Amino acid sequence: MLAAYVQYWKINLLTMLEYRADFFMWFAFTIVYHGTALAALAVTMLRFPSMNGWSLREMFFLYALWMTAHELHNALFFNVTYVPEYIREGRFDRFFVRPFDTLFQVLTVPSRTFPDGFILGLVTLAIATHVAGIHVTPLTVLTIAAVLCGGAGIDLGISLFVAALSFWLIRVDTLRWIVMSLEQDFTRYPISIYTRGVRIVLAYVLPFAFMNYFPASYFLGKHDAAFGLSPEVGLLTPLIGLLWTAFSYAFWNIGLRHYQGTGS
Amino acid sequence: MPLIVTRDLRKVFRSAKRSPGALGALRGLFSPVYEDRVAVAGLSMEIERGEFIGYIGPNGAGKSTTIKMLTGILVPSGGEIEVAGIVPHRKRRENARNIGVVFGQRTQLYWDLPLVDSFELLRAIYGIPQDRYRRSLDAFVELLEMGDFLRTPVRQLSLGQRMRGDFAAAMLHEPPILYLDEPTIGLDVVAKEAIRTFVARVNREQGTTIVLTTHDLADVERLCRRIVLIDHGRAIFDGPIERIKNEYGRERTLVVRFTETTSAPAIPGARLESLEGLTARFVFDRATQRVDRLVREVSDRYSVEDIAIEEPELEGIIRHIYTQGYAGEERSA
Ligand SMILES: Nc1ncnc2c1ncn2[C@@H]1O[C@H](COP(=O)(O)OP(=O)(O)OP(=O)(O)O)[C@@H](O)[C@H]1O
Ligand SMILES: [Mg+2]
Numbered sequence: 072m073l074a075a076y077v078q079y080w081k082i083n084l085l086t087m088l089e090y091r092a093d094f095f096m097w098f099a100f101t102i103v104y105h106g107t108a109l110a111a112l113a114v115t116m117l118r119f120p121s122m123n124g125w126s127l128r129e130m131f132f133l134y135a136l137w138m139t140a141h142e143l144h145n146a147l148f149f150n151v152t153y154v155p156e157y158i159r160e161g162r163f164d165r166f167f168v169r170p171f172d173t174l175f176q177v178l179t180v181p182s183r184t185f186p187d188g189f190i191l192g193l194v195t196l197a198i199a200t201h202v203a204g205i206h207v208t209p210l211t212v213l214t215i216a217a218v219l220c221g222g223a224g225i226d227l228g229i230s231l232f233v234a235a236l237s238f239w240l241i242r243v244d245t246l247r248w249i250v251m252s253l254e255q256d257f258t259r260y261p262i263s264i265y266t267r268g269v270r271i272v273l274a275y276v277l278p279f280a281f282m283n284y285f286p287a288s289y290f291l292g293k294h295d296a297a298f299g300l301s302p303e304v305g306l307l308t309p310l311i312g313l314l315w316t317a318f319s320y321a322f323w324n325i326g327l328r329h330y331q332g333t334g335s
Numbered sequence: 336m337p338l339i340v341t342r343d344l345r346k347v348f349r350s351a352k353r354s355p356g357a358l359g360a361l362r363g364l365f366s367p368v369y370e371d372r373v374a375v376a377g378l379s380m381e382i383e384r385g386e387f388i389g390y391i392g393p394n395g396a397g398k399s400t401t402i403k404m405l406t407g408i409l410v411p412s413g414g415e416i417e418v419a420g421i422v423p424h425r426k427r428r429e430n431a432r433n434i435g436v437v438f439g440q441r442t443q444l445y446w447d448l449p450l451v452d453s454f455e456l457l458r459a460i461y462g463i464p465q466d467r468y469r470r471s472l473d474a475f476v477e478l479l480e481m482g483d484f485l486r487t488p489v490r491q492l493s494l495g496q497r498m499r500g501d502f503a504a505a506m507l508h509e510p511p512i513l514y515l516d517e518p519t520i521g522l523d524v525v526a527k528e529a530i531r532t533f534v535a536r537v538n539r540e541q542g543t544t545i546v547l548t549t550h551d552l553a554d555v556e557r558l559c560r561r562i563v564l565i566d567h568g569r570a571i572f573d574g575p576i577e578r579i580k581n582e583y584g585r586e587r588t589l590v591v592r593f594t595e596t597t598s599a600p601a602i603p604g605a606r607l608e609s610l611e612g613l614t615a616r617f618v619f620d621r622a623t624q625r626v627d628r629l630v631r632e633v634s635d636r637y638s639v640e641d642i643a644i645e646e647p648e649l650e651g652i653i654r655h656i657y658t659q660g661y662a663g664e665e666r667s668a
Contacts (some may be wrong), residue, residue, distance in 0.1 A: 078459035082452055165443045167408040169460055170431040181445050181456070328410050328424075331348055332403060335440055 072171065079179040087185045094185065101188045105138055105195070112259060123263045128203050129291050130260070135199035136215075136290075137258040137283035139192030140222025146186035148227045150177050154234035155243050161333030173327060174231075174320065205290055215290070217309045222282035224312025226254075229277060231319035238326030254279050263296035270297050278315070281308045337381035338419055338512065338544050339405065345413035346375040346400050346568075374400040376568035377414065384511075385542045387535075389559035389576075391549065393657050397568040398548045399438075402514050405546070406436055418512065432461070435505035439517035442501055444489045450500045451485050454507060461508040468507070475503040478533050495526035502533065513537070515547045519554055531557055552650040564656065571656075576649065583655060584647035587626075589617040591633055592641040602632050613640070 087094045112134060116127040125133070154177060157163040166173040196215070200207060229250060237243045254277075257265070262273050262284045273280040274297070288295050289305030352370040375397040382388055392398050403409040404416060407423035407430045416422060423430040436443070444453045458468045476482050479499040484492055492500065498518065505513065515534070519527045535558055537543045549555060555562060555576070562579065564572040572579055589605060593613045601607060604624045605617035619629060630642060 074462065075456065075459040078456050082448065082456065085452075086447065161441065164403070164408050164438070164441070167427060168406050168431050168434065168436045168443075170428045171460060172428070181448055181452070330409070331350075332408060335399070 072175065075171065075179060079181060082181045083184055086181065086183055090183060093183065094187075097183070098187050098191075101142075101191060105191070108259065109134060123261050123296055124293065125261045129287070129293070132196075132199040132203040132205070132291065133261065133283050133287045134259060135192070135196040136218070136287050137222070137279075139189065139196045140219045140282050141226060141254075142186075142188035142192040143219055144223040144226035144230075146184060146189045147223065148178060148230065149184055150180050150182060151227065151230045151234050152247070153177075153180070155237035155247070158237050158330070159241060159333075161335070163330065164332055167330075174323060200290075203291060211290070214306070218286040218305070221309035221312035222286075224309070224316045225278055225282055228312065228315025228317075228319045229254075231316070231323055235319060235323040235326040238329045250277065253277060258283055261297070274298065278311050281305075281311045336420075338384045338386075339380075339382040339546075340417045341381075341401075341405075341414065342379050342416075343414035344375055344378040344401070344404065344411055344416055345373070346397070346404060346409060347412040348372045348374055374568055375404070375411075378565065378568065378570055379414075380563055380570060380573060382544060382546065384544055385538070386561060387538045387545045387559050388547065389549070389555035389562040390546050390565070391552070391555060391562055391653065392565040396565045398565065399516055400568075401565075402436075402516050402546065402548060406434060406514060407431065432508070433510055433512055435508070435510040435513045437498075437501050437505045437513075437515050437518045439498065439515075439520040442489065442497055444497065444500055444504055446490045447488055449486045449488055450481065450492075450503075453489070453500070453504060457504060457507050463508055471507055471509065472503070475506070478536070479503060479529060495522050498522060498526070498530070502530065506537065509541065511543060513543050513545045515545065515549075517549055518547070519549060519551055527551075527554075534558065552648075552653055556649045564653070566657075579652060580647065580649070583652040585621050586618055586647060587621045588645040588647075589619060589626075589629055589633070590643045590645060591615045591617065591637075591639055594638045594640045597637055600633075600637060602629055602636070604632075605629055 109131065112130055113127060116122070116130065120126070122130065151174075154163070157166075157177075166176045169176055200215075205211065230247075233243055233247050233250060236246070253272075257269065257273055258279050262270050262280050265273070270280075273284075280297075284297070285295070285300075286305035286308050287293075289302040292302060295302065295304065349369050349371050352368045378397075378401060390398055390401070400409065404411050405418060405423060407427040410424045416424075418430060419433050421430045421433070444450065445456075448456075454472060457463075458465075463471075476485065479502060481496070481499055481503065484496050484500075487496075489497060489500065502518070513534070518534075519530055522530065531554065534545060534547075538545050538558075545558075547554065547559060559576065561575055562572065563570055564579070588608065589602075591600070591614070593600070593615070596613065597610075597615070599607075600610070600615050602617055605619040608616040608618045610616075617629070617633075626644060633639060633642070
């Protein structure tokens with residue numbers, strides 16, 4: 072399995088080198104995408120000195136934390152997004168006839184995936200950590216790493232859930248789109264600025280708040296104004312990522328048994 | 336112990352039925368009406384190690400569905416299934432090690448990758464030792480003449496080239512069982528012949544058990560000793576090709592070429608099927624008419640240049656069964 076995984080990355084690297092123009096375009100897009108989001112954040116903050124007690128520097132860290140976890144998910148698990156397409160077009164069959172776990176095979180379909188976004192995220196996060204004035208010890212580094220993995224796990228859990236739904240439903244595009252925009256729009260600001268309903272969704276239903284709001288509160292030593300929870304809640308992120316992934320994986324395995332394929 | 340066993344195997348596809356109109360769609364949302372389609376309706380068969388089975392039947396008969404259950408892609412709705420002692424959908428990964436699959440309609444290769452890259456990935460997936468991998472790959476490249484397009488991305492390959500790549504990909508790990516679902520669809524005669532020679536050889540030399548689904552009955556006639564004929568999800572014939580020929584092909588054709596123009600030739604006991612120029616075709620029942628008598632009669636009455644007797648082709652027989660139904664005894668092994 073490890074050999075197959077290594078081979079997968081080798082092929083991705085070769086593909087990236089072969090389609091360099093495409094790769095650079097994509098990389099430029101990633102920079103512009105996150106750059107725009109950060110610029111928008113800065114512009115908003117020109118008008119307010121702070122938002123619910125969060126300064127621009129702290130919001131920069133908030134964004135960087137989400138960005139890095141999300142890019143980690145993109146680097147490792149992005150193929151999950153293609154599953155509904157594979158199923159609808161009957162291309163999912165092939166994952167049943169190879170001697171590996173189906174999900175592992177989905178994740179290792181050669182693509183142009185490259186961890187460039189994640190690397191960009193790490194750099195941004197390092198800068199943001201510095202700017203936010205967080206005192207960094209080896210333990211902080213480990214905690215941040217665990218939070219990033221947990222965040223990527225939350226992303227994976229949710230996208231895997233949507234993907235598994237497509238074993239029953241033919242079209243899940245709308246749902247996928249809703250989830251995606253929820254994530255993009257509601258991870259930029261501290262969730263305490265939203266109404267109670269939105270806060271509950273972000274903390275307990277689709278726990279995007281655990282990708283950045285809660286852990287950022289912890290690292291910045293901020294009091295949680297959304298639910299009045301203690302900052303240590305932010306340390307639950309790895310656990311929540313694990314739970315969501317485990318839950319969705321179980322759901323996925325049920326879905327596999329319902330796979331009907333296509334007629335031709 | 337047979338290698339592949341199915342007992343009363345069934346597969347029912349269930350899909351939500353859509354009622355017409357917006358109101359119907361709305362109703363379907365809350366109380367969906369399901370429509371069941373029986374694709375395989377109680378199939379029992381046994382296949383021994385080393386056999387080469389022609390699995391044939393009209394469109395929609397349930398062939399691909401059966402193969403998908405044998406490969407572990409689909410979970411059966413009922414009945415039993417065992418392949419090399421394994422229930423495919425329960426131990427999918429173990430089963431996968433024993434099988435190779437080619438779906439002619441759909442490639443298993445990666446669209447953007449050169450063929451060799453797909454092969455390399457498969458080598459890693461199956462953990463094939465480097466030297467064995469080299470050896471098999473070289474053999475495939477030679478047998479299937481893939482040297483020219485080994486480094487071409489799959490999307491640029493022609494259908495026949497791609498299919499050859501798919502064969503190699505299915506066989507690289509030397510599986511004891513090979514399922515071929517319409518593997519020669521759309522191939523030209525040369526490519527078809529290359530593939531036929533290849534699979535015949537694999538079956539003969541490695542003892543690979545092969546289940547072949549195809550609409551090209553020449554494939555079956557060339558390669559298979561036994562056929563399983565299914566219709567509406569049920570086996571209606573299972574046995575050697577000779578037997579279906581004997582049962583169905585009772586009719587023979589006597590082709591007579593006269594030396595001079597002959598109008599309305601006739602022989603007792605045979606029916607004139609056609610007369611074109613100097614050649615007449617008479618159809619007779621092999622069970623009731625003796626060939627030597629017919630030959631004597633025709634040469635006594637007319638001046639004959641040449642006589643030949645034609646056996647029915649499998650294609651004609653199968654066409655007859657598809658249109659008229661199978662009248663023989665139901666499925667005997
Ligand atoms: N995924 C599916 N969902 C619903 N019905 C299906 C599905 N796959 C197959 N069927 C139905 O099951 C029946 C058998 O299909 P199958 O593909 O097994 O036929 P086949 O013998 O392979 O035909 P062909 O020669 O055309 O390939 C058909 O009536 C088909 O419509
Ligand atoms: Mg078919």
